[in-house]
Amino acid sequence: MSAGTVVAGVDVSRETLDRLEQFAALLVKWNPAINLVARSTIEDLWARHILDSVQLAPFLDRLPGTWLDLGSGGGLPGLVLAIVSNEVSPNTRFELVDSDQRKCTFLRQAARELELRNVCVHSVRIEELKPMSADVVSARALSNLSVLCGYAAKHLSSGGFAVFPKGAAYLDEVHEARNTWRFHIEEIESMTNKDARLLKLSAIEHV
Numbered sequence: 001m002s003a004g005t006v007v008a009g010v011d012v013s014r015e016t017l018d019r020l021e022q023f024a025a026l027l028v029k030w031n032p033a034i035n036l037v038a039r040s041t042i043e044d045l046w047a048r049h050i051l052d053s054v055q056l057a058p059f060l061d062r063l064p065g066t067w068l069d070l071g072s073g074g075g076l077p078g079l080v081l082a083i084v085s086n087e088v089s090p091n092t093r094f095e096l097v098d099s100d101q102r103k104c105t106f107l108r109q110a111a112r113e114l115e116l117r118n119v120c121v122h123s124v125r126i127e128e129l130k131p132m133s134a135d136v137v138s139a140r141a142l143s144n145l146s147v148l149c150g151y152a153a154k155h156l157s158s159g160g161f162a163v164f165p166k167g168a169a170y171l172d173e174v175h176e177a178r179n180t181w182r183f184h185i186e187e188i189e190s191m192t193n194k195d196a197r198l199l200k201l202s203a204i205e206h207v
């Protein structure tokens with residue numbers, strides 16, 4: 001492994017950085033055809049999407065099991081974390097779910113080109129997914145926290161946790177979700193946007 005470099009607070013090797021750059025190039029190439037990310041954000045792809053996803057890598061720490069990414073779209077954060085996990089947590093399996101067939105074709109193609117053998121893509125609606133018993137559930141830009149709690153409660157193993165990046169209105173979402181769900185929560189400041197938070201939820205139960 002070559003000398004490391006720090007990306008969004010995470011120490012990665014030259015090989016991983018190359019793979020992240022390769023992935024970014026694939027997003028740029030496919031985006032005009034299938035809108036993997038909003039066109040207005042493609043100029044700022046690295047900061048807005050890649051680094052914003054890499055910053056979840058500390059949650060991979062020594063994780064041996066399954067990471068379920070719901071509504072993966074262009075692989076954010078799921079495929080980015082699969083790239084980073086190659087060196088920090090090589091035994092983690094990534095289950096990426098999206099109902100959009102074209103996005104799933106992109107995800108499978110990108111995983112093949114990047115030689116990521118720990119990725120499985122499910123082209124299905126989340127509502128139709130059988131319980132996955134995942135160690136971690138993530139979802140970025142998918143739905144409000146209350147809906148996400150329902151998904152996480154169904155798909156997390158006991159002792160598992162969920163990570164949801166949320167924008168500046170995260171507190172409103174937390175208050176609203178508490179009407180329906182009980183959970184432990186940690187609010188971690190985002191490295192890419194000081195007003196945003198990474199919400200880490202565990203012990204999610206219906207009220």
Ligand SMILES: C[S@@+](CC[C@H](N)C(=O)[O-])C[C@H]1O[C@@H](n2cnc3c(N)ncnc32)[C@H](O)[C@@H]1O
Binds near residue numbers: 073075099
């Ligand atoms: C706004 S995009 C976000 C994609 C990615 N997570 C990101 O941060 O760029 C939401 C994605 O969730 C998918 N999606 C929305 N509702 C879904 C559902 N019920 N089941 C599966 N996928 C869904 C959409 O196809 C889309 O790719």
